[in-house]
Amino acid sequence: DTEVTQTPKHLVMGMTNKKSLKCEQHMGHRAMYWYKQKAKKPPELMFVYSYEKLSINESVPSRFSPECPNSSLLNLHLHALQPEDSALYLCASSQVGVAYEQYFGPGTRLTVT
Amino acid sequence: GENVEQHPSTLSVQEGDSAVIKCTYSDSASNYFPWYKQELGKRPQLIIDIRSNVGEKKDQRIAVTLNKTAKHFSLHITETQPEDSAVYFCAAPRPNAGKSTFGDGTTLTVKP
Numbered sequence: 016d017t018e019v020t021q022t023p024k025h026l027v028m029g030m031t032n033k034k035s036l037k038c039e040q041h042m043g044h045r046a047m048y049w050y051k052q053k054a055k056k057p058p059e060l061m062f063v064y065s066y067e068k069l070s071i072n073e074s075v076p077s078r079f080s081p082e083c084p085n086s087s088l089l090n091l092h093l094h095a096l097q098p099e100d101s102a103l104y105l106c107a108s109s110q111v112g113v114a115y116e117q118y119f120g121p122g123t124r125l126t127v128t
Numbered sequence: 129g130e131n132v133e134q135h136p137s138t139l140s141v142q143e144g145d146s147a148v149i150k151c152t153y154s155d156s157a158s159n160y161f162p163w164y165k166q167e168l169g170k171r172p173q174l175i176i177d178i179r180s181n182v183g184e185k186k187d188q189r190i191a192v193t194l195n196k197t198a199k200h201f202s203l204h205i206t207e208t209q210p211e212d213s214a215v216y217f218c219a220a221p222r223p224n225a226g227k228s229t230f231g232d233g234t235t236l237t238v239k240p
Contacts (some may be wrong), residue, residue, distance in 0.1 A: 058234070070226055117228070
């Protein structure tokens with residue numbers, strides 16, 4: 016299996032809602048990433064997990080809360096988001112130490128109303 | 129930290145022509161340089177990469193060249209086709225940081 020999957024594909028949420036984004040990979044990768052991508056911009060790194068432990072937090076607001084329950088799954092919990100958080104949220108995975116060869120999921124298109 | 133500059137930001141070519149996208153980087157420790165293609169509404173996909181000890185790598189119509197002294201690397205697409213139309217991102221990994229820095233992207237349009 017050489018694919019990273021993400022659910023849901025689309026999500027519309029109000030500013031008071033709580034929702035979660037899910038990511039799954041079965042490539043045996045032990046590094047997993049969350050990115051935020053605005054239209055026509057590069058992916059912007061949010062979090063990195065290495066061996067299921069949070070290794071990088073790029074000063075992301077606490078309304079985004081990542082979780083890595085096991086080596087195949089990565090979640091992003093969302094609470095009290097702002098309209099400017101509307102974006103494509105991409106998950107990626109790679110071998111640890113091989114950040115240059117990342118495999119991306121299809122993304123979740125998030126709209127905050 | 130690593131700084132990656134990518135040019136041009138937009139590129140329009142006629143079908144069959146060649147396209148060249150260039151990136152420069154600042155961290156001399158960077159040692160592996162990938163290129164990603166992102167079609168509209170889809171995920172970024174790794175299309176080619178090059179190690180720092182290699183000057184050029186080819187895969188069918190795409191090639192990447194690296195000049196480590198000048199700290200730049202380029203993506204070359206020959207015999208372009210409409211399906212090559214996409215946004216292309218270069219990236220430079222930060223070897224000890226566990227992450228990559230992406231260029232700002234180049235929107236390539238291939239006109240039939």
